[in-house]
Amino acid sequence: MTGGMTETPYWKTKSLVEMSLTEWEALCDGCGLCCLNKLEDWDTGEVVFTSVACTLLDGNTCQCKDYSHRQTIVPDCIQLTPDQVDTIAWLPPTCGYRLVHEGRDLYWWHPLVSGDPDTVHQAGISARGRTISEDEVDVEDFEDFVVDWPLTVGETVE
Ligand code: SF4
Numbered sequence: 001m002t003g004g005m006t007e008t009p010y011w012k013t014k015s016l017v018e019m020s021l022t023e024w025e026a027l028c029d030g031c032g033l034c035c036l037n038k039l040e041d042w043d044t045g046e047v048v049f050t051s052v053a054c055t056l057l058d059g060n061t062c063q064c065k066d067y068s069h070r071q072t073i074v075p076d077c078i079q080l081t082p083d084q085v086d087t088i089a090w091l092p093p094t095c096g097y098r099l100v101h102e103g104r105d106l107y108w109w110h111p112l113v114s115g116d117p118d119t120v121h122q123a124g125i126s127a128r129g130r131t132i133s134e135d136e137v138d139v140e141d142f143e144d145f146v147v148d149w150p151l152t153v154g155e156t157v158e
């Protein structure tokens with residue numbers, strides 16, 4: 001058989017729990033948004049993002065600087081699992097895991113779609129160049145760094 005048949009990509013055919021580790025990892029678009037410190041309003045439970053990034057986040061590449069040892073160095077680093085995708089309310093609406101969990105397709109700028117890890121940055125989705133390391137900010141001052149550029153659930157992208 002020649003040409004014409006395009007295989008349906010795995011994120012459209014598999015649920016999160018059915019994915020291999022490689023497929024699961026590739027679903028992360030590399031936006032770095034979940035590596036930002038968040039603040040929770042004690043009264044309302046609302047979670048807001050700050051531009052204060054985890055000590056291990058490379059603010060330019062949005063990659064973890066020591067992914068394999070991250071949970072030793074940063075014990076509260078969240079190891080996302082299929083179960084958690086449903087329960088973590090602050091996971092951005094652009095997140096590949098959330099999109100697939102909600103039965104939606106990935107956006108054009110997702111590296112799995114574009115074939116280019118840089119498009120998530122070009123599209124302005126990621127935290128690239130917009131963060132400050134938590135090593136440089138007192139915890140008491142985090143509230144001075146609250147930002148509204150990570151989209152939250154209910155907001156949409158082009
Ligand atoms: S928000 Fe989702 S897509 Fe972005 S870095 Fe975190 S896990 Fe990956």
Ligand code: SF4
Pocket residue numbers: 034035036054055056057058063064065066067070071074077078
């Ligand atoms: S340890 Fe790495 S993956 Fe975890 S929050 Fe920090 S930068 Fe992100």
